[in-house]
Amino acid sequence: MDRRTRMENFVIRKAKIGDVRAIQDLIMPYAREGRLLPRSLSELYSRIRDFFVCEDNGRIVGCCGLHIVWEDLAEITSLAVNKEFHGRGIGRSLVQACIEEAEELGIPRLFVLTYEEEFFRKLGFQIVDKNIFPQKIWVDCLKCPKFPECDEVALLFNVSAPQESS
Numbered sequence: 001m002d003r004r005t006r007m008e009n010f011v012i013r014k015a016k017i018g019d020v021r022a023i024q025d026l027i028m029p030y031a032r033e034g035r036l037l038p039r040s041l042s043e044l045y046s047r048i049r050d051f052f053v054c055e056d057n058g059r060i061v062g063c064c065g066l067h068i069v070w071e072d073l074a075e076i077t078s079l080a081v082n083k084e085f086h087g088r089g090i091g092r093s094l095v096q097a098c099i100e101e102a103e104e105l106g107i108p109r110l111f112v113l114t115y116e117e118e119f120f121r122k123l124g125f126q127i128v129d130k131n132i133f134p135q136k137i138w139v140d141c142l143k144c145p146k147f148p149e150c151d152e153v154a155l156l157f158n159v160s161a162p163q164e165s166s
């Protein structure tokens, strides 16, 4: 299936192996600010099938991963949009692409751990208690410099439920 979505001059598509360094370049400035987990090239190569990217005339300006955790749960990871491109709907479109893929895969629930609570609420995610999730989700957190003092908010999205758009 062709997963390309167009808006303005942007194309949202599944990532390719050749996008990995550009994805890391997007993530790392936010990782240095403590807003995203850093990702090694090795992790990104092994997780490349998780990723969608946003391309602007051949330049990768946004990325987002859908990481499957269990039969009924996946995580939105490494959502990053180049600062020059904020506020143009790219973040929303990347998350929407992940939601659509989760729906196709039959995964009913998506979660995210984030500081961007308002952004995800606008997309239909709801705040939940972090403790409702299985221990498996904390594997990545062991790599976080803030572990175990996590101050991120957990939000959940029900893939099959009707959503209000804003």
Ligand SMILES: CC(C)(COP(=O)(O)OP(=O)(O)OC[C@H]1O[C@@H](n2cnc3c(N)ncnc32)[C@H](O)[C@@H]1OP(=O)(O)O)[C@@H](O)C(=O)NCCC(=O)NCCS
Binding pocket: 030, 035, 036, 076, 077, 078, 079, 080, 081, 082, 085, 086, 087, 088, 089, 090, 091, 092, 093, 112, 113, 114, 115, 116, 118, 119, 122, 166
């Ligand atoms: C969060 C982020 C991905 C948003 O990307 P973006 O492309 O600027 O977002 P969009 O333009 O798609 O915004 C969609 C909606 O969310 C709103 N929004 C965007 N960022 C927001 C924020 N930080 N707080 C509140 N609302 C926000 C927009 O105003 C827009 O609302 P509207 O539809 O009512 O106009 C981007 O700011 C980013 O890369 N942040 C740094 C990395 C990060 O924190 N990622 C999240 C980790 S899980």
